Structures are given as C-alpha cells and as structure tokens.
Amino acid sequence: MQKFLLQGLLRRALTEQAPTPTPTSIAELGYTLGRTARQKLGRSLSIREVDAGSCNGCELEIHALNNAYYDLERFGMRFVASPRHADVLLVTGPVTKNMREALERTYAATPDPKWVIAVGDCAFDGGVYCESYACVGAVAKVIPVDLHIRGCPPDPTTLLKGLIAFVETMS
C-alpha cells in the first residue's frame, strides 16, 4: 500500500484539463437558469443521479466522471445520495412506466431551486425504446428538463462539457 501512496505523492496527477462547453448547450441553458438562483448557488452543485430505465450504459460513463482523469469534484460538483441534498437531478433512461412514479417522487423530494439534466438519447426522446408499451419516453414528458446531454451513451468528456456549461451559465 505504501508504494501506491508514495507514487500518488510523487507522480504528476492524471487529471486532465477541463473541456470547453459547446455553444449549443450554453444556448439551451441561456434562458432556463434564473439569475437569482445562480447567485445563490455559485459554482457549487450537488447532483443526484436517477436511473429511470437506462440500460446502465449512461451510468457507467457518469461513474467515470469520478475517476482520476475527469475528477468532477474539482469543479465543485459532487454526487449525493439523496434527492433531499440535491440541486440537480441527472436523469437517464426512457422513463419506464414502472419508474415514472419513483421519478416524480424523487423530483418532488428535491428542494427548490432545482434543475434537471437529461442524459443520453433515451432520456431525450426514448431512444430505441420510444415505441414501447412499457416506456413513457422523454424525461421532459414527466418532469421539466433544463438541459439535454445527448449520446448513446455520452462519453465523460461530453458529460463534463454539459455540466461545465451548466455551472458557467449559473455563475
């Protein structure tokens, strides 16, 4: 264990430079974020991830945001265990009918001010599952969405761009 710890001290950090947000995500956010809310929260965000029917692909890439290369916490963003502690819900999946109520209740349990970021193509329009009897489809059909991050699944850099665009617009 000492070897790992020593290396951690001596070696250069693996963490990479932050990507610059894309103009489209900034445009989508421009009108959704209230100025007051931005002042209240600054750059600090607590994120609650909600899987509303995803295949788990998006979760894997969201997980990667916590690894040494992306290190999400350096931007003041962190994942929290309860919606009660969250500012942002990161929702994935084509919202299955069996998860709809759980998603609505999670949203209701999140204190104001709150925002929703829909992650992945399924969360955008239902993706490959859009015609299913078992799915509602887009997250926006169930709760108001402030930003979409597309991809199947979006890679961590795309996720990071979207999240940075989000906080940049806030501060």
Added chain:
Amino acid sequence: MNFASKQIEAQPSPPTCLPWPREIVDRAGWLAFAESLARGERELLSLWGEPSSVHMAVLEERQPRLRIITLECPEGSFPSVGRLHPPASRLERAIRDLYGLRAENPPDDRPWLDHGRWGVRHPCNDPEKIDSASDSYTFLPAEGEPLHQIPVGPVHAGIIEPGHFRFSANGETVVRLEERFGFVHKGVDQLMAGASFERAARLAARVSGDSTVAYSLAFSQAIEAAFDVNVPPRATYLRALMAELERLANHFGDIGAICNDAAFALMHAQCGIVRERILREAASCFGHRLMMDRIAPGGVVVDLAQENVTALFTLIEWIELMTPRFIALFGDTTSLQDRTVGTGVVSEALATQYACGGYVGRASGREFDARKAIGYAPYPQLTFEIGASKEGDVDARVWVRFDEIKASLKIVRQILDEMPEGPIIAAWALPEDWTREGAALVEGFRGDIFVWLRIRADGVVQRCHLRDPSWFQWPLLEAAIKDNIVADFPLCNKSFNCSYSGHDL
C-alpha cells in the same frame, strides 16, 4: 455463406433451430424434463414463452450440451417447472406477465415484471387494456417480535440501476431479503417482434450497457446460426478481443467498487484508472468506449489498425505489471479481508441448483464457462484457465475475478499475436426462402448469455428471447445476505453486480 439450401425448392417449412435442434414434447415429456432438473441431472438454461407455446433450454453433460424443448399450450397453461425446480419460478412469473400463459400450481403466483402500470395486461399476446393504476404487491412474511422491515429502492443511493430490496432484520442481522424487480422493464421482447434484424441488433446491444459486446455477440451468433453464415476468422478474433476488453474493464471497475464499499478508496481510485485506460483504448481501436454496435451479424464493422495493435500491447503490458500489485494490495490489507472473508456466502449446492454462471458460480464451485463448454470461435484455439473457488464468499468472488483478469490478459496477448489477416465481415444475404431459428450461448463478463430467435427469410425478427445471467444470480443474493448484517449488503451486492436492465428487459 452456404447457399446449398437455396438450390432446394423454396417452401415454407417448419423451422428447425440451429445449432441445437428444438424438440416438441407433450405434457408428460415436459414434466419429465422438469423432474430431471429437480433431480440435478440437467441444468436449466432458460424458460420463455410465445403466444401459444413455452420453450425450455437445458444444459446436459453429454453432447449436444444444449437442448431446447417446446410444449404447445393452446389452452394457455403449462405444467409448472418452478414447482419442482425453484430456479424456474421467476421466469414463469415473467412468462405470465408478458404472454399470459399460466404455470399450473406455481409455487408463487404473484406478478413479477408487471406492476400494473403498463395500461395493458400480457402485452406480447393479445393485449388486454386496463385502467393504468398500480397493483398492490404482498411481500413474503417474516414473523417474530423483534423483526423490523427496511425498504430500499427503487431509487438507490449510488449511481446504480433501480430495484427494490425488502429487508426483514433482527437488529443488525438480516433474516430475509426479498427482491422486487421490473422497474426497468422496457418491453424489449415486444419491440423485437417485427423488428428488422438491424434494429433488433441495436436493441440487443442495449439490453445491458456493461455487456453490450457480449449481447451483440450472442445475438449475431444466433442470426449466423439461423442463416448458416460463416464468420471470417479475423472477425472472430476481433470479437473475442472486444469481449475480453469488456471483461477486463468490468472486472477492474467492480473490484474497485467492491473495495470502495468496504471504504477502501485507494483500490477504487487505482482500478478506476485501469478501467478508464481500457475504455480509452477501446474508443481508439473501435470508435466507441463501450464498443457498442461494433459486432454485426456476419462479423464486425470496424477493423483494427496496426498502430492500435502496438498501443494494445503497451496497455496489456502495463496491466500485467499492475495486476500483481493490485492482488497484493487486496490480499495484504487485513482491514479489507476482515470485511470480505466469510461475508455473503453462496453454497455450492445452491450455485449448482441455479446453474449459476460467471464469477458467482465459479466462486461457489460451479466451473461453467461458455467459452470452454460451447467453445465458439476463436476460443478453442486459445489457451486460458478459468478461475475457481469453493469458498463462495465476497472474497472468493474477488479472487475469481482476479483469475479472470489474468486469463483475459493471456487471451488478449494471444489474439494480438495470432490474429489472422482477411475480411472482417462475411458477404451474406437473406435467404428469402423460409423462416429460421437460431440460438447462441456466449460468455459475458457476468456469466453466460443465452439467445434464441426466430427470424423470417426477409430478415424480420418474429421472436427474440434474451436471457441475462442475472436471472439465476439474483435469487442467490437473497440467500447470500441471510444472517449477515445489513451494512454488508452493499458489499455483497457489488460482489454479485447483477444486471437490473438485463433482467427486467
């Protein structure tokens, strides 16, 4: 592709399943199979429905290893397999929810995937509209004065999939865990029916995101079996390369996450680096970090460039260097061993009864691996050992994963050394004569994935059944956590890492 069949006068003929024929049995024959499962003479691989028939796939010791049997049930019911052989029970409940076919005298007649919220009953067979509400669900009782219940989920605390766990606990000790699933049911069976095989392949790749390569491989193998397509040798090597990279990435990710659940963050951080480097290399080689949609019926859609071969060698060498260090870090950290040894034990008897695949089965003495048992290309040409243990605890499941990492590294090295040149996808065409059936059994990182499909000559899928290994692992988690403390549940759960999406479908 073999075009011999096209010379024969094209006639609609009763489909025959390849490479394992499907046999029609009567009720007595069906029951005889169920009884042999109960006696442990055969192992249940899957059980699935169609509008007026049920099918069962079993594993046997003798050749052919796999048999598929069918019982016609126009009356809408069939003799329960679950009554004699408990591993079939949840599959029977799912058949009733989706196809409306009832198991007679089932051990458990509660719904499984259907929560009463779809607006229809038995959506895959003559759907009946209902007012959308939600059904009540009765959990199994646990009686005794000091007992209390802890409901967990469907929304969990981590970045994980949704499902519900109902703990009955006596103080800290779990007396009973009951799982309730179906929250991520997306109606894949019904979406598959009537889909072109291209769309069906995209659906199959999205059954469980962490096993997208394995699912694409299983689906493609079933199509290739049905249409008698010969995959070029180079494509089989590239497929195996993707499958092993997926296995490595998942095992590293999970070993880190298991240790993190025992509050050992150092291992989590280090394993996360390895996982990330594998995914980046996968993106550089094949254009997608998870290698989604890279395997197609007939072969693969991306070739491996020479500079990527060099980069892969560098990566493998680095992982080979790091792995013994991780093993030492895991084995020598006594505070970690204190949490993993003796925790969440699965008995060999249960693993065998449930024909439990993957590292969960192998850590409890069931050494089944489809790469060896079925021996699809190119694995018979490669040498590797599979992990084994009989301890059955969290610790054993981690050690088996370390064994699998070593095996995968060895396989990747052989693939890079021995990969033949040549085309990467077979030139094949739809046969345009009659409906075919195909099946495949592929080893994903989690265990064996079974696919059976019936496909029309114009490439439209009539029915595609995909069985995730989790079907036979989830029930064992209920057994593993019994008599452990509630706080050890995350550790046990992560050491299984079953799929919710693959199970709920």
